[in-house]
Amino acid sequence: MCFLFLCLIGAGLSVYAYHVETTKEKDNSYRAACDINEQMSCSKVFTSRYGRGFGILEHVVGKKSPLNQPNSVFGLVFYALQTILGLQRTSSAAFMQVILAVMANMGSVYLAYILYFVLNDVCVVCVSTYVVNFLLLLTCINKYSILKNQVSIKKKV
Template identity: 60%
Template sequence: MAMPRWERKARIFLSLLGLFLSVYALHVELSRERDPDYRAMCDLGESVSCSKVFTSRWGRGFGLVQFFVAKDSLLNQPNSVLGLVFYTVQMGLGLSLSKRAAMLLVFSSWVSLAGSLYLAYILAFVLGDFCMVCVSTYIVNFAFLFINLRRRAAIEGMKEKAA
């Protein structure tokens, strides 16, 4: 079984888009930490500010890791670093057509979607902000779930035909 052309193109596009968004988010966070007056392109107003979100306590370890380790611990990474890992895994693991890879892709997508829903709630109801970069990553994560569910169904369908 070969990977469908649409899936390959979608996976590459989404992975690159997710990596770009994550690198940009990390750049904004690090720039803002170095220079509190730094203004990112995605800072359009008081309630439309990605740098406000990235530098909030929820911008690192989902705002949860700091309850278990020191705030400056190596384990309390910016969410964008977690995004870099996730999108790299989606690209790399997406090259495998095994059933195990398909299951891991689906599982990681559900985890990313849960994280996205949690962070969307924080964004809207706790921070009262709108972050274009954040919302774009939520869309990318949802699209990965869709692609990965289709992949798993196709692999399971191929196994049933073989049996």
């Protein structure tokens, strides 16, 4: 249950980030609720070059490529995959969840570095997403451990 709650929170944060980014791109005077001051501005982060394709994809596939989506779109895909896999009660699905959660946390560490050291910003939505991703990783590891132990117990019996 905690797992689904975290996926919903993560998806909600991703939807909000997408809304802020797309609204700010259309209306430069838009001020998001998460824009607290000059050093704490989520719209500044979301509209930066790192807000799309992690600042990397534009160099690989081109700035106008359909693959160079806002990071929030990748977040929504991640939380959807986690939810779908989470509905499965197999150790292989749980293992896939762990792998995806590890990748998401690696992305979080990378984006946190960019956020703080490159953009010199603190984005409340971003940091909240990093926390959700870390907690999701812990729940995925726990679920995988439980399912793996159940399989090994069944094999012994």
